[in-house]
Amino acid sequence: MSRLESFIRRLEAQRVCLDHAVELIRELPGPALELGLGNGRTYDHLRERLPEREIYVCERQVAAHPDCIPPARFLILGDLRETLPTARARIGTAVALIHADLGSGDVEASHRQAAELTPLIAGLPRPGGIVVSDQALETARLRPLELPTGVKPGRYFLYRAEG
């Protein structure tokens, strides 16, 4: 499979998992939280799918398309290791949905970063809340969910927060 095909499948998995997560939290109140704004494409997708929810975004440094930058009051700027420990207080409540797009081209560094951030992420969703992630997040509180049809295991990850 070429890198072009592999990239298309990754984006398609991301889209399908986000749409599935949006269905899963339909009855669950609370804001959404995007970890990593990047170019703003998935933020734009969540904003379109969840027009009635507040969507907070943690990002080190904004470099997104100008149309995809969240209002300042929803933007939590800084290194995730520093912003996640106080994110719940900043948001004011536990969240219904987290999307964590943490990986970079460096596979080893991405794994290390995910392992370091997992305990910080795990405390943020409310019971029953959903975490969608491009990295495996191994922790007792996050129970892996079956992936939507067509998404190859390991391409994206889906979790539900225990009570």
Place this chain on the structure above:
Amino acid sequence: MSRLESFIRRLEAQRVCLDHAVELIRELPGPALELGLGNGRTYDHLRERLPEREIYVCERQVAAHPDCIPPARFLILGDLRETLPTARARIGTAVALIHADLGSGDVEASHRQAAELTPLIAGLPRPGGIVVSDQALETARLRPLELPTGVKPGRYFLYRAEG
């Protein structure tokens, strides 16, 4: 449509058009030419689909994934306005296939650049050669072809070089 969905459709159109072009040049000898290496994803795709062909790449400055950088003798470095006029001499023959991925986020600048480069691109393919492009290339020598099924008009462009 969210930016995520729009991006997926653009990449899918790119993939489908490249695969279609590869079929169209099956009986036509000659190398392929990639205008813009970028991250190397479409170069990798062409390399996989055309293992028996030489693939030349014009790029201002290489910033691709290390696995997707062409051998030095196939790399033509510099601004396209300077490298395209001598590309045919450098390659040594007319090409069977060109893929031009020229656009940036700035729509107006992308149109201007495409208009400027069109006459330089038009002379490179051999008669019957195929040009796949993310921008419209309006010139007498390049006859627009019907797009493959599922590709929305304007999302990608396909041309055959007249004799």
